[in-house]
Amino acid sequence: MVFGGCNTGCGKATFPKTARVAYKLDIGLMAWRELPPMPRAHADHECEAVRDRNGVAKSVVIAGGRDFNAERDLSTVDILDLATLKWTAGTDPGFTNNHYNYKDLSY
Numbered sequence: 123m124v125f126g127g128c129n130t131g132c133g134k135a136t137f138p139k140t141a142r143v144a145y146k147l148d149i150g151l152m153a154w155r156e157l158p159p160m161p162r163a164h165a166d167h168e169c170e171a172v173r174d175r176n177g178v179a180k181s182v183v184i185a186g187g188r189d190f191n192a193e194r195d196l197s198t199v200d201i202l203d204l205a206t207l208k209w210t211a212g213t214d215p216g217f218t219n220n221h222y223n224y225k226d227l228s229y
Contacts, residue, residue: 123144123145123146123147123157123169123182124143124144124145124154125143125144125160125164125167125169125182125184126140126141126142126143126144126160126163126164126165126167126184126187127140127141127143127164127165140163140164140165140188140189140190140191141163141165142159142160142161142162142163142164143156143159143160144156144157144158144159144160144202145157157202157207158202158207158208158209160184160200160202160209161200161209161211162189162196162198162200163189163190163191164184164186164187164188164189164196164198164200165187165188165189165190166187166188167184167185167186167187167188167196168183168184168185168186168187169182169183169184169185170182170183170185171183172201179204180203180204180205181201181202181203181204182201182202182204183199183200183201183212184199184200184201184202185198185199185212185215186198186199186215197214197215197216198211198212198214199211199212199213199214199215200212
């Protein structure tokens with residue numbers, strides 16, 4: 123899966139900046155499928171799967187990073203439910219960070 127990011131020239135005023143895009147690779151077809159866009163743009167963010175006890179990914183957490191459109195670090199968390207493909211806002215950790223370091227999450 124690919125979430126957000128920015129193009130070449132990220133952070134330069136003359137280029138488009140942070141994206142809200144989301145894509146998933148269909149291994150069987152070897153083709154990318156577009157997912158619903160993230161509610162907020164993220165670049166330089168952390169992206170981790172949340173798995174059940176059997177190791178099956180249930181959701182993806184997008185945390186922190188930078189919004190080059192607004193020129194600021196982020197403290198936002200967005201969660202994609204992989205069954206419904208619906209985004210929800212997670213709990214703001216209360217601090218900004220541009221390169222979170224979460225590990226693979228299980229519940």
